[in-house]
Amino acid sequence: MIRLGGKYQHLVHGFGCGCLSPEVQHASRRLEDLSRRGVLAGLGAAFFAAAAPPIAFAQAPASPSKILLKQAKVFDGKSATAQSGVQVLIEGSRITAIDTTNSAPPADATVIDCGGRFLMPGLIDAHWHSLFAAVPVATAVTGDPGVIFTASTAEAQRTLLRGFTTVRDVGGPVFTFKQAIDTGIIPGPRIYPSGAMITTSGGHGDLRMLTDIPRTPAQLSIVEKSGGAMIADSAAEVQLRVREQFMQGASQIKMVGGGGVSSPRSPLDMTTFSESDLRAGIAVAQDWNTYVTVHAYAPKTVQRAIAAGAACIEHAHLMDEDTARLMADKGIWLSIQPFLSVEDSVPLTGPSAERLQQVFVGTLTAYEFARKYKIKTAWGSDMLFSPDMTARQGTMLTHLSRWYSNAEILQMATSTNAELLALSGPRNPYPGKLGVLEAGAFADMLVVDGNPLEDINLLNQPEKSLAVIIKDGKVFKNTLAA
Structure with a gap:
């Protein structure tokens, strides 16, 4: 259309x-x-083709094998509310832990501080x-x-x-x-x-x-x-x-x-x-x-x-x-x-x-x-x-x-x-859990600057409201300071 x-x-x-x-x-x-x-x-x-194509296509980023998103307000895809003070550990392409105790991050993990922002599954x-x-x-x-x-x-x-x-x-x-x-x-x-x-x-x-x-x-x-x-x-x-x-x-x-x-x-x-x-x-x-x-x-x-x-x-x-x-x-x-x-x-x-x-x-x-x-x-x-x-x-x-x-x-x-x-x-070409944030699910997630549970129109402005975009454990966008 x-x-x-x-x-x-x-x-x-x-x-x-x-x-x-x-x-x-x-x-x-x-x-x-x-x-x-x-x-x-x-x-x-x-x-x-082995030869270089005439157009340089952007490839998927090389992300670290472990990523910890800390201080997130997590909407898990199923609940009607979001839980504050949660951190999510990603290893490879999967979520390995949803942690509410704020455990110390693994020594080899890259940390993304969400600063209390809204973390949700990818759309x-x-x-x-x-x-x-x-x-x-x-x-x-x-x-x-x-x-x-x-x-x-x-x-x-x-x-x-x-x-x-x-x-x-x-x-x-x-x-x-x-x-x-x-x-x-x-x-x-x-x-x-x-x-x-x-x-x-x-x-x-x-x-x-x-x-x-x-x-x-x-x-x-x-x-x-x-x-x-x-x-x-x-x-x-x-x-x-x-x-x-x-x-x-x-x-x-x-x-x-x-x-x-x-x-x-x-x-x-x-x-x-x-x-x-x-x-x-x-x-x-x-x-x-x-x-x-x-x-x-x-x-x-x-x-x-x-x-x-x-x-x-x-x-x-x-x-x-x-x-x-x-x-x-x-x-x-x-x-x-x-x-x-x-x-x-x-x-x-x-x-x-x-x-x-x-x-x-x-x-x-x-x-x-x-x-x-x-x-x-x-x-x-x-x-x-x-x-x-x-x-x-x-x-x-x-x-x-x-x-x-x-x-x-x-x-x-x-x-x-x-x-x-x-x-x-x-x-199913992607056997595994999608659309949820839980241990074992695919690491597809968004960090939103604002709370779409309160203002759904944030999703009308993804270029402004989406601070982090992760798919399959790879970071495709990150506007947050290290």
């Missing part, structure tokens, strides 16, 4: 998925020879698109892998410096990019990758030109070659495409169950996959001991996904009370984004603008239902296609104050979101 003038409004993504308009696809036809593997291979070469965004978040429309039109890599690399670092140490990527060829972050070649958040979103002909994410119809299954469209989406029109195709994502390292799968706001040919109320086709994809995910999340707005679409065995629903802004009650009864996760106004979206006209208003109105109702029926609710931002919009990632989190207390917001963006990520089971 990006605020643009009329010249480019037709080129942008809508809610819910990183997908390009038909016009962009048409402009990108010259890239027919760039298969998905070719793009990824090109990025991989940029990451791992988690449950709906993110790592390769589409900050790539401008002009870049999407040219489709240059090097430029896309550069823009996404810069955004990954900005995401981390906003305090988001983990994201769940719900659509995009992010596997090699994730590897570059995990190996320390570039700084960025942990990524739980879905790979290409699985959709149908005419579904949200099917961005072929009408001249490309009828479809030839053996010949992939441009969006499929890029790895942004894969089209499947039978149970067998669904199984194939889901298995392909797992082969590449997906931790969970995203299937597109309905339409989107600005998708040119997929109305918001439509339902795509049949229940049996959804079941086919979900069965494969279950065979891989993980789960499927389904993009769905309308009640019928959400209910079909639940009947097929989906563990999580993305969006559901238009759900009715019966659907909310069903989600609660079945223990289904709701991954929803608090879209409130045009400031959170791209200006749209015609039918898309009408759908956009539906989502704004539906947001208010959906969150009320989520609270009323105690649905397991995760938070995500779904910012797309502009660094100006991604800079609002923290703002989207603070939108939750309309329905939740500050403590509940912090819990949702840390320990609650971590529970959703843990559904990936043995496909």
